[in-house]
Amino acid sequence: MSMPFVRPKLPDSSRGKGFHTRLTRQTTRTIQVSKSTRCTTTTTSYIAVDVADDKVISDNPDNPWLDDDVEIFIDGDNQPFDMDAVGGIPDWFGVLPNNEGFQLVTSAGNVAQIYPSPVIQVDWESKAALSPRGFVIETRISLDSINTIDNSWWTNPAMTPADVEGDPTQSLPPGATFSPVFRRPHPGDSIGFNVVVADDDSGRQPGNPDNTADSINRTDLSPNPSSYTAWDGNSKDWYYADEAAWGTLYFAP
Numbered sequence: 001m002s003m004p005f006v007r008p009k010l011p012d013s014s015r016g017k018g019f020h021t022r023l024t025r026q027t028t029r030t031i032q033v034s035k036s037t038r039c040t041t042t043t044t045s046y047i048a049v050d051v052a053d054d055k056v057i058s059d060n061p062d063n064p065w066l067d068d069d070v071e072i073f074i075d076g077d078n079q080p081f082d083m084d085a086v087g088g089i090p091d092w093f094g095v096l097p098n099n100e101g102f103q104l105v106t107s108a109g110n111v112a113q114i115y116p117s118p119v120i121q122v123d124w125e126s127k128a129a130l131s132p133r134g135f136v137i138e139t140r141i142s143l144d145s146i147n148t149i150d151n152s153w154w155t156n157p158a159m160t161p162a163d164v165e166g167d168p169t170q171s172l173p174p175g176a177t178f179s180p181v182f183r184r185p186h187p188g189d190s191i192g193f194n195v196v197v198a199d200d201d202s203g204r205q206p207g208n209p210d211n212t213a214d215s216i217n218r219t220d221l222s223p224n225p226s227s228y229t230a231w232d233g234n235s236k237d238w239y240y241a242d243e244a245a246w247g248t249l250y251f252a253p
């Protein structure tokens with residue numbers, strides 16, 4: 001199989017200054033990502049995920065989440081609905097794509113996207129490469145892109161809400177200015193965190209030009225051999241965007 005993979009390559013100058021968490025199996029729901037003084041000097045988190053996959057497929061340049069992929073989930077403010085709320089209603093007052101809850105997806109074919117909206121400003125990069133037993137994806141995230149402050153009126157009663165019954169682009173009462181506050185994670189903080197590995201073992205539906213007729217969305221597979229495995233996936237009523245059901249990332253002092 002010939003695919004456009006490259007070796008994982010992150011800046012050498014940044015290696016060793018950050019912390020490097022390797023997730024290879026589900027052992028606990030809390031990860032400690034730094035020790036001693038490192039967290040006080042580092043501004044970056046590195047996450048390497050080594051995936052065992054006997055059939056690596058990367059055939060969807062538009063939707064990396066429909067290929068073999070690694071998905072990193074960050075819930076900076078430990079509050080739900082940031083993943084949900086900004087997806088469909090970005091113009092509502094105070095409902096902006098935000099850094100309080102987002103998802104970083106990288107496929108085995110090096111297609112990377114941020115969800116729920118590409119408008120979210122996150123300093124990150126990722127690289128994928130084939131490995132002897134599957135593929136490896138490394139992701140770098142700047143901690144300056146993670147907001148630990150909840151600026152959402154639907155979870156923070158101190159915020160002025162949108163006029164949802166009238167003009168949702170305006171506040172209720174009218175005249176308020178949305179001024180979100182930012183604070184990056186500090187040593188001793190815990191944020192919501194999850195890692196998901198999607199396994200595409202089917203590829204796109206032959207002859208179908210619809211770029212969503214792929215892997216988990218295909219209806220012609222029975223049983224469907226593709227899968228979606230979460231590091232923390234045991235919570236009741238868990239679904240991928242439920243920030244309250246993710247695990248915890250702890251920044252050790």
Ligand SMILES: [Ca+2]
Nearest residue numbers: 060066067200
């Ligand atoms: Ca695919």
Ligand SMILES: [Ca+2]
Nearest residue numbers: 079082100101
């Ligand atoms: Ca959140």
Ligand SMILES: [Ca+2]
Nearest residue numbers: 082100150152
């Ligand atoms: Ca929020």
Ligand SMILES: [Ca+2]
Nearest residue numbers: 055199200201
């Ligand atoms: Ca696969």
